[in-house]
Amino acid sequence: MNQNELYQQVILSHNKSPKNFGKPESFTHWAEGFNPLCGDHYFIYLTIEDNVIKNVFFEGEGCAISKASASLMTESLKNKTVEEADSIIKKFHDYMTLSEGDLKELGKISVLSGVKDYPARIKCATISWHTMKQAIETPVSE
Amino acid sequence: MDSNILAKIREDFPILETEINGYPLVYLDNAATTLKPKYVIDRLSKHYLYETSNIHRGVHFLSQQATTYFEEVRDKVKNYLHGNSTWETIFTKGTTGAINFVAQSFGSLLESGDEVIISQMEHHSNIVPWQMLRDRKSIVLKVAQMDERGVLDLEHLESLITEKTKLVSITYLSNALGTINPVDKIVEIAHSKNIPVLIDAAQAIAHITIDVKKLDIDFIAFSAHKMFGPTGVGVLYAKKQLLEKMPPIDGGGDMIASVRFDKTIYNTIPYRFEAGTPDIAGVIALGAAIDYINSIGLKNIEEYEHELLQYGTQKLSEIKNLRVVGTSPDKSSVISFVLNGIHPHDVGSLLDSKGIAVRTGHHCAQPVMEFFKIPATTRASISFYNTKTDIDRLVDGILYVQSIFE
Structure with a gap:
């Protein structure tokens, strides 16, 4: 795989104009993800109602791979039930870290599949997903 | 060239x-690691292929030969750093190993409230060992500032010194910024208050001529792998007068003169600080790396x-x-x-x-x-x-x- 394929147009455009980027006025769940090794730093904000992820936002700073991955993730998990989201997160994680299954069934996210061939960059792709999992489990304290 | x-x-x-x-x-x-010339690799492999033996105390030919080659490297280090019999070479696992050794051994002589000064541009290996000492002995760790160019603020460094300051530990050449620090002035400031200086030369060692005599450096640490040698080997080159007061950290073979269950007598320096079989081939290859640099x-x-x-x-x-x-x-x-x-x-x-x-x-x-x-x-x-x-x-x-x- 060539690095040009790693930096595909979809990834570059999500990096440039990330979807669902920013801190919403209200949210029910949130989490912070930080990789001190590279400085990638993201926040995930969720609104979960009746077990459905009604709204997803993220904000933070990082490399193009991490930002595009977060942006694509927010698109794919919006309006999913918590169980569906968990299953997608697990599929993505298993593919990236264990090379199990493939990303085709996850739609657009499959543009990230090349990252797996760059061991030093896998954490860039997975940081927002780890943070998402944590956010789902972390309601805003009253 | x-x-x-x-x-x-x-x-x-x-x-x-x-x-x-x-x-x-x-x-x-x-700056992460230098490449290795064939000359160094050949020396490493020659030891393992034709000269393998443990050093010290062996009476057979191979052991004496390995001991000679190993010990010769202390002199090569001395000459490379322009030292003399005031200093001694101690082989370590690397710069990190050398600084940790000073933090543990020299550090054990410090008392609660004593101070160590480092700088804002240090590598983690010249920060964390002192933080660990701080937590162990309740010493105070002070940090000398730099400016927005990455130049050390000598006035600030001087202002941090008090009667409690026991060591100044600073990098010669910043691995992140490339700044060469004025080691002569740092030593002058510290020595005017009788404070010894440790210089982290990990980055400098392959790039700058270092004259420990002229600079009067007390401790200097470096790694073989950043000077075209193998990984896993380094040096602490230090004044004997300071080393004589310092306790060994690792106990074991080679660092003792005699062992009885009621009392063990330690070996002399540098052996006292080199417990166990060292990386013999690695040290000999470090010697080859020094020869290689000198040839250019x-x-x-x-x-x-x-x-x-x-x-x-x-x-x-x-x-x-x-x-x-x-x-x-x-x-x-x-x-x-x-x-x-x-x-x-x-x-x-x-x-x-x-x-x-x-x-x-x-x-x-x-x-x-x-x-x-x-x-x-x-x-x-x-x-x-x-x-x-x-x-x-x-x-x-x-x-x-x-x-x-x-």
């Missing part, structure tokens, strides 16, 4: 003939690398939306930079796709990144086998990265 000599030198490093992603390798990650001449290396650094700095500063991080007037071998709107890890991956090896990240100097309010930099670090063509390839590579992110 004459282009014929340079071509000849490059032939000493077979790795330079390899291709990475279809391009001839441009190795600009010398460190003065010639300094001159050529200075020319390369100026060429690189000039070429990089012509690139739009690029900022060099670390602009001290006194620099060596390192160009750290950031590109507007492009994360260093993306820069590193895309340069790699063109066969260019640089390092991206915080370079084990997170406080430096914090100071400049950046998460990371891309660092190109040179050695004497690099060429202006390497710099030109780097410049083309950076322009390519910027074109991808346009």
Whole structure:
């Protein structure tokens, strides 16, 4: 795989104009993800109602791979039930870290599949997903 | 450096003939580890193939021969650093091992409230051992500031010194910024208050002529692998007068004169600090690395690398939306930079796709990144086998990265 394929147009455009980027006025769940090794730093904000992820936002700073991955993730998990989201997160994680299954069934996210061939960059792709999992489990304290 | 000599030198490093992603390798990650010349590898392999033996106390030929070769390296280190019998060579696992040893051994002599001064531009290996000592002995760790160019603030350093200050520990050459620190002035300030100085020479050792006699350095630490030698070996070169007062940290074979269950008598220095079988082949190969550097001449290396650094700095500063991080007037071998709107890890991956090896990240100097309010930099670090063509390839590579992110 060539690095040009790693930096595909979809990834570059999500990096440039990330979807669902920013801190919403209200949210029910949130989490912070930080990789001190590279400085990638993201926040995930969720609104979960009746077990459905009604709204997803993220904000933070990082490399193009991490930002595009977060942006694509927010698109794919919006309006999913918590169980569906968990299953997608697990599929993505298993593919990236264990090379199990493939990303085709996850739609657009499959543009990230090349990252797996760059061991030093896998954490860039997975940081927002780890943070998402944590956010789902972390309601805003009253 | 004459282009014929340079071509000849490059032939000493077979790795330079390899291709990475279809391009001839441009190795600009010398601050992480230098490449190894065949001469050093041959010495390493000669030991294992034809000379294997443990050192000290063996009466058979091979053991005596290995002992001689191993011990000779202490003298090679002494000559390389322009030392004399005032100092002693102690072999360690590396710079980190050497600094940790001082923090544990010299550190054990400190009392609660005593102070150690480091600087804002230290590598983690000259921060964390002192934090661990702070937590163990309740000492105070003070940090001398630098300015926005990455130049150490000597006045601030001096203002931190009190009657409780017991050690100043500073890097000779910053691995993240390329700043050469004024070791002569640092030692002068510390010695005027009778405070010993430890110099972290991990980055300096292959780039700067070091004269411990002239500089009157008390402790100096470096690694073999950043001077064309093997990984896993390093040196603490220190004044005997200080070492005599310091307790051993590791107990075991070789560090003792006699062992009885009621009382053990320690060996003399340096052996007292070298428990267990050391990396014999690695130390002998360090000696070969010193011989190799001397065969080229460190003065010639300094001159050529200075020319390369100026060429690189000039070429990089012509690139739009690029900022060099670390602009001290006194620099060596390192160009750290950031590109507007492009994360260093993306820069590193895309340069790699063109066969260019640089390092991206915080370079084990997170406080430096914090100071400049950046998460990371891309660092190109040179050695004497690099060429202006390497710099030109780097410049083309950076322009390519910027074109991808346009």
